Amino acid sequence: MKHLLNPLDFSVEELNELLDLARDISNNPQKYSHACDGKKLATLFYEPSTRTRLSFEAAMLNLGGSVLGFSSANSSSASKGESVSDTIRVISCYADICAMRHPKEGAPMVAAQKSRIPVINAGDGGHQHPxxxxxxxxxxxxxxxxxxxxxxxxxxxxxxxxxxxxxxxxxxxxxxxxxxxxxxxxxxxxxxxxxxxxxxxxxxxxxxxxxxxxxxxxxxxxxxxxxxxxxxxxxxxxxxxxxxxxxxxxxxxxxxxxxxxxxxxxxxxxxxxxxxxxxxxxxxVQYGVYVRMALILTLLGLNK
Amino acid sequence: MKHLLNPLDFSVEELNELLDLARDISNNPQKYSHACDGKKLATLFYEPSTRTRLSFEAAMLNLGGSVLGFSSANSSSASKGESVSDTIRVISCYADICAMRHPKEGAPMVAAQKSRIPVINAGDGGHQHPxxxxxxxxxxxxxxxxxxxxxxxxxxxxxxxxxxxxxxxxxxxxxxxxxxxxxxxxxxxxxxxxxxxxxxxxxxxxxxxxxxxxxxxxxxxxxxxxxxxxxxxxxxxxxxxxxxxxxxxxxxxxxxxxxxxxxxxxxxxxxxxxxxxxxxxxxxVQYGVYVRMALILTLLGLNK
Amino acid sequence: MKHLLNPLDFSVEELNELLDLARDISNNPQKYSHACDGKKLATLFYEPSTRTRLSFEAAMLNLGGSVLGFSSANSSSASKGESVSDTIRVISCYADICAMRHPKEGAPMVAAQKSRIPVINAGDGGHQHPxxxxxxxxxxxxxxxxxxxxxxxxxxxxxxxxxxxxxxxxxxxxxxxxxxxxxxxxxxxxxxxxxxxxxxxxxxxxxxxxxxxxxxxxxxxxxxxxxxxxxxxxxxxxxxxxxxxxxxxxxxxxxxxxxxxxxxxxxxxxxxxxxxxxxxxxxxVQYGVYVRMALILTLLGLNK
CATH class of the missing domain: 3.40.50.1370 (Aspartate/ornithine carbamoyltransferase)
Structure with a gap:
């Protein structure tokens, strides 16, 4: 199970592969338009970030997949006192991959430890935004x-x-x-x-x-x-x-x-x-969509 | 690039074509169920309007397309001080067409000037709701x-x-x-x-x-x-x-x-x-869905 | 038109059929991945309940259908004073089935009386959560x-x-x-x-x-x-x-x-x-998704 929590999680070589894939996507978007058919991305945004959230959603939709999630904490179970560890175990039953934005540093890492699906850190406080x-x-x-x-x-x-x-x-x-x-x-x-x-x-x-x-x-x-x-x-x-x-x-x-x-x-x-x-x-911004498409494919093992 | 900002943007003739298409959709919805496969609608609702938003979303889903967006300003980047002109340029990288609801008169027109995708005015203040x-x-x-x-x-x-x-x-x-x-x-x-x-x-x-x-x-x-x-x-x-x-x-x-x-x-x-x-x-309400389907097809140039 | 408002709405026999279907889904999810192609679920959540909402959305997406709706009352027309009876008639033009969460006991039942689509009670106050x-x-x-x-x-x-x-x-x-x-x-x-x-x-x-x-x-x-x-x-x-x-x-x-x-x-x-x-x-949680898939199929008459 591979996650992306820190920009340095990928070696230079892995990064090159990812960026090569992103380039191929940008040149041939049609080729990838069904690569994630039947797959679901969960966008777990404990604080709003429209640009980042929609970039992930556009990426997944471009791949033929679908999206579910929440865009701010007050419409989530966080307000009922559930831990991130429990939430991710629940979300693991709903989606194939998730992107998490959280105001607390390290929350996506805590999630990744209990997750059965790849977790992408979509920004954790002032910490990382890989x-x-x-x-x-x-x-x-x-x-x-x-x-x-x-x-x-x-x-x-x-x-x-x-x-x-x-x-x-x-x-x-x-x-x-x-x-x-x-x-x-x-x-x-x-x-x-x-x-x-x-x-x-x-x-x-x-x-x-x-x-x-x-x-x-x-x-x-x-x-x-x-x-x-x-x-x-x-x-x-x-x-x-x-x-x-x-x-x-x-x-x-x-x-x-x-x-x-x-x-x-x-x-x-x-x-x-x-x-x-x-x-x-x-x-x-446009490259941001392509690179997220490449990332989703890579973390789901669909990049080969 | 064609937008719909004002109900009078269409000539009577164009309107007749649009309404003919809407009628054909209402008679043969199945015929159009994949017309927008792979296309994405962004719903940019800077103020809530469930009925209008869901009508647009139902329209796009009926056409086989998909939807992303936000349903109120506080879950959007507007709160970070971004201009509508910048937002639309970002959204142009994410979607093929957008519907914008905004409390300020003229906001959709400002957006249309910088947009690379068709903009539909989904209501701007007390101004228009075409x-x-x-x-x-x-x-x-x-x-x-x-x-x-x-x-x-x-x-x-x-x-x-x-x-x-x-x-x-x-x-x-x-x-x-x-x-x-x-x-x-x-x-x-x-x-x-x-x-x-x-x-x-x-x-x-x-x-x-x-x-x-x-x-x-x-x-x-x-x-x-x-x-x-x-x-x-x-x-x-x-x-x-x-x-x-x-x-x-x-x-x-x-x-x-x-x-x-x-x-x-x-x-x-x-x-x-x-x-x-x-x-x-x-x-x-039902006609509202059909006419929005016809509008999406028309603005995307998929009506012929 | 069949709804699910109360857990006892199904007879023991109907329940057995539903649970048999849910079991078959859990064993052969692939078999059902296009069962709801072209169908739309509306999630009408007048109070937030992320877990329940996302379970319904995952269920519908797993069946090949799509989803629209709202996740809290303040982004809905409820704030404009519309009755649940009117809202459901509007939603009946937008979706094929709906799941409603409401803080008031009985709201889903009121909705069901005027609905042209199956209504699933997704929790009504302290009353039921079938x-x-x-x-x-x-x-x-x-x-x-x-x-x-x-x-x-x-x-x-x-x-x-x-x-x-x-x-x-x-x-x-x-x-x-x-x-x-x-x-x-x-x-x-x-x-x-x-x-x-x-x-x-x-x-x-x-x-x-x-x-x-x-x-x-x-x-x-x-x-x-x-x-x-x-x-x-x-x-x-x-x-x-x-x-x-x-x-x-x-x-x-x-x-x-x-x-x-x-x-x-x-x-x-x-x-x-x-x-x-x-x-x-x-x-x-995982069974919750399968049983909701079975429920959607059953209420849409797609279970045979």
Whole structure:
């Protein structure tokens, strides 16, 4: 029984297979349209996350399977005091695979221990969100052809952004990836990430202004900087524009630099950038469906 | 890319085609049971509307397609501050067509501008609810054989009832339709509707009591009169019975007069009327499914 | 038109047929995987009950059908003041069969009177929950081979537990079933149940401690004892451990005694019991899906 709880659960080789499958799906969706006939996905969302939930549901429906589940805890048995361990044993009787979103870190891992069906962590608190990382990896690989030899700028709130941490931890497994970490001082990546980068002899740089590093980037991964993360209002006002991507900043970038964003975006990418051919954040959503299709097939053992 | 945002988006000719298709579906549902195999409808309901949502879902399931979505804003990404423009671009990666209900007027139109899939307005605030109008038109056409040459009484709150306004605007495009507008003075149709009727040389009459005009009607379209719409309690008490349809009033009507209602009804149609063969409001619900099936096929270009 | 409103709606003979069908489904699920192609189940849950709702949905999906509905009243038209009678007439246009959960006793019966599709009571207040009873009966029958000749201990809150009352009323129709009713005095079964047992010359015993009767039992049906049901805290503290099933108590039981529970369990069965082969409460969940599949087929007339 294989689960996906952490983006690092797959080896680089397994990941390559998964991403190859996702690519094949994107090229020949019709070929897979009955691959999961008669299979059921349970979406167990203890907190709402429409984008992620619907991406899983679209993935399963594209494979010919069907979907059941709940979209928030108050319409679930959680409110009756049932443990996640019991819930997953019940759900194991209803579905063939499940995607669980939970506000508590580790809940999907607890579930996986008692589950008779594959469990996909669809986000557990501030901890992990592995299918976002798979989406990010597929997007970079499809846009650039490979996950080796490039410079990625990660911009915004690098302290609390779990997608950023997961992406860094995944990308250090590839060759010659250079990181430029762009954030206010208060929102720098945690020390343990820096330690990991050092231990793995990965090239990195920490900077405060996006503008200055734009020309170096092959990939720019944007995230939101929330006002309430700042200790002090003056600091926020001084710096907020550093982290807003607009046409001016795009003009400084390479012609084949791509912009990614895990969405939802609020105002950190100006809408004027949307029509730039280098804006890849909506393409990323589409890749997210393909990679989840590949994941479902893989965990159900239907990938061969 | 074709959307349905306003009941007048379709020309009379296009509407005839749509209603012909809906009729064929109602006669041969089996023929269409796989017409949307592999297609997905997204139901994006930013406010709950069970009847409308389930009508769309039943329509898509009847066509062999599948459904994903959300049924209220608090289980959606809207709460995270995402714009409708961004949401629709995401949903365009998940589904082939969508139905959007939104408390804000114009939201479906904003969505349509950025959408890569057909958008159906499933109600935007007090503004439009075009699939209710299509339902009403199909119902009248099926019951009477044609949309020309009849007298329709519209009864109740004609000031705020968006279904009434849409229906009037649609029916004036047909020949020799006479309108009898039955409401308290405070809840008469807005002036711009009267202007439209005059400009189009459409025969109409404004009256206060349903009873007096019953014998003239071929169609009676009932809506609810809410107590809180009245300026003054005495007025409400004096008049409320004028707008409650019961057996006594039905006795005054023609034998082939039909009663429609957009539902939900509260007490404006007495339950004793339900068994009258002229009560057509539950049939209307069934027509609503057929017309939505025809609409989905048409917008997906699967109608030929 | 056949509905299931009360567990006693089926005669013993009809029940046998249903349970035979459920058994055949459990042995040959593949055989039934397209039995409901093109059919739709509406799940009308006016109060949340994830386990029950998803069991119905899994059942319908296993049969090749599809599902629509709502999972709580606030996302339904109920909030607009529509009556259950009107709602069911609307739903009759959308689906082929429905399962209704409602906080008010009798609501499913009211619905059934106006419905054009079979209505399954999926729980109405403290009143009935017939598909739980069908699940319990199937579980006992599958585990023991028959519903005759055994001793069942019903343990916990026997006063308010509707599943217990329904199960007793159903089991007295079989031969030589002995009941041991294990509860605090304050939570004994209501008098009318005792009257029924006496009238039917059914052997029964009322006891306070589970421990003492363990060796006699063939089936132990556990339910929860809620603190707030006790008149007095001392009583609660004195007795609560009597009703918690643990390894020690299991050691006193027969080797082929099975433990059932309608779930969710809180702490009345210690998790250490879960790995005991006699713990059948998760198997029971699986039987619940099969019996609901059989029920859907039967009510749709697809069981022959």
């Amino acid at each position: 299918t976002q990382t798979l989406t990010d990896l597929m997007t970079i690989r499809e846009l650039r052809g490979s996950l080796d030899n490039f410079t990625i700028g990660l911009c915004g709130d690098l302290k609390f952004g779990r997608t950023v941490h997961s992406l860094i931890n995944s990308l250090i497994r590839y060759k010659n990836v250079k990181f430029i970490l762009i954030s206010p001082k208060e929102l720098r990546v945690p020390d343990y990430i820096i330690d990991t980068l050092k231990e793995n002899n990965v090239e990195y740089e920490e900077v405060e202004k996006l503008e200055n590093v734009m020309p170096q980037l092959d990939i720019l991964y944007m995230t939101r900087v929330q006002r309430e993360r700042f200790f002090n209002e003056d600091e926020y006002l001084r710096m907020k524009d550093f982290y807003i991507l607009n046409k001016e900043k795009m003009a400084l970038a390479k012609e084949d630099m791509y912009v990614l964003h895990p969405l939802p975006r609020v105002n950190e990418i100006s809408v004027e950038v949307d029509d730039d051919p280098r804006a890849a954040y909506f393409k990323q | 699939t209710q109008t299509l339902t009403d038109l199909m119902t009248i056409r099926e019951l009477r054989g044609s949309l020309d040459n009849f007298t329709i009484g519209l009864c109740g709150d004609l000031k705020f009832g968006r279904t009434v306004h849409s229906l009037i605007n649609s029916l004036i495009r047909y020949k020799n339709v006479k309108f009898i507008l039955i409401s308290p003075k405070e809840l008469r149709v807005p002036d711009y509707i009267i202007d439209t009727l005059k400009e189009n040389n459409v025969e109409y009459e404004e009256v206060e009591k349903l009873e007096n005009v019953m014998p003239q009607l071929d169609i009676l379209y009932m809506t609810r009169v809410q107590r809180e719409r009245f300026f003054n309690e005495d007025e409400y008490l004096r008049m409320k019975d004028f707008y409650i349809l019961n057996k006594e009033k039905m006795a005054l009507a023609k034998e082939d007069m039909y009663v429609l209602h957009p539902l939900p009804r509260v007490n404006e149609i007495s339950v004793e009327v339900d068994d009258d063969p002229r009560a057509a409001y539950f049939k209307q | 598909t739980q009873t069908l699940t319990d009966l199937m579980t006992i029958r599958e585990l023991r081979g028959s519903l005759d000749n055994f001793t069942i201990g019903l343990c916990g809150d026997l006063k308010f537990g509707r599943t217990v009352h329904s199960l007793i009323n159903s089991l007295i129709r079989y031969k030589n079933v002995k009941f041991i009713l294990i509860s605090p005095k304050e939570l004994r079964v209501p008098d009318y149940i005792i009257d029924t047992l006496k009238e039917n010359n059914v052997e029964y015993e009322e006891v306070e401690k589970l421990e003492n009767v363990m060796p006699q039992l063939d089936i132990l049906y556990m339910t929860r004892v809620q603190r707030e049901r006790f008149f007095n805290e001392d009583e609660y503290l004195r007795m609560k451990d009597f009703y918690i099933l643990n390894k020690e108590k299991m050691a006193l039981a027969k080797e082929d005694m099975y433990v059932l529970h309608p779930l969710p369990r809180v702490n009345e069965i210690s998790v250490e019991v879960d790995d005991d082969p006699r713990a059948a409460y998760f198997k029971q």
